[in-house]
Amino acid sequence: MNIKTASRPIESLDDTHLHYDAMFAEAIATLKREGRYREFHHLQRQVGDFPNAYSHSTRKQITIWCSNDYLGMGQHPIVRNAMHKAIDTMGAGAGGTRNISGTHHAIMQLEDTLAQLHQKEAALVFSSGYVANEATLSTLGNVLKECIIFSDACNHASMIQGIKHSKATKKVFRHNDLAHLRSLLQESPKDVPKIIAFESVYSMDGDIGYIKEIVDLAQEFGALTYLDEVHAVGLYGAHGAGVAQRDGQMHRVDIIQGTLGKAYGVMGGYIAASHACVDMIRSYASGFIFTTTMTPAMAAGAEASVRYLMQHPELRTAHQQAAHALKQRFADAGIPYLNTPTHIVPVMVHDPVKCKRASDLLRDEHGIYVQPINYPTVPRGTERLRFTPTPMHTEAMMDELVEALVDIFQLCDIARTHHA
């Protein structure tokens, strides 16, 4: 955003326009008063130097500790080569929507690979994971008459929006509360369509949804299951198909949704499901139909990444080891982390101002980047720093991080746990 450009003479500017800007400024002022105004950190990732980046803000090198590029695939030579090759053979853009000359070879291959990954009849690619959730859930709720969607209270904003935009009745069950879900299913009419929408890895608390138990309930009550595996694809299961694969439940989940932008390191989202389900979404979902297809380079890069991670379980092992090692160090140093069963390591600060200050100090004084997570992303009082160690974070980087955290917790007066 460059506010200086507003001083150009713009002939269409009139009083009305100035009023609108005042309203926008008021909306922003509200966020600032509540300490919720978001500031982005200007970073430049550098190929070959993962997980380090150049910070344009501090003009120094910085180590990134909160990336969703969980395995550094965003700069893997296999992925970059596939993208270069696609650009040089197929060009930059897709040339239209899927309907208007946009169904190129790279996206067909990607969908084939994704269907194979999840052992489903078909897959469908969207512009992002957000769009995949929003478009699929809103379409399901519109097409299935009188549908009720049961939604975990911690579901991602994209699922919440999709459900809101559908005509379905929404029933929210308390996070991971199977008894509550059961009681909501029990009190619903037997003969109406039902969907249970939930996640495998919840990205803020790093906990895991009860996939088997929820699919059991779905079978008992005749519901469809919709599972967001965004923070698990590439990372869990023998081929990186997610927690449902790891737990032997993948064939029982009706619709699996994932992203190509996190562990796979590129961009885009998808669903994998039965042929009939995918064909229906393809035919009815506005967010799929009326937008230009993902570029050949993105599709080719993502496909290369998915295929690579299918064949490299050792990266998943190293990833879990990195998370384990960091938790161990936090425990030894009395850093109050959540002992999650996943690769996500939240450190609790319980105060929005201290959380932001700790993040700023880590960045400016220690060359460490971890963004503060405050309300509304998490409930007030549970403010935190969220660490996502990768196999590329070295022991020395972990030592530096722990030392910096000990220092900054003292400076910011953030409570530590007792030493073990």
Ligand SMILES: *Cc1c(COP(=O)(O)O)cnc(C)c1O
């Ligand atoms: C990031 C995220 C999404 C959206 O995926 P994008 O590809 O980034 O649009 C969906 N669900 C969850 C749980 C996420 O964390």
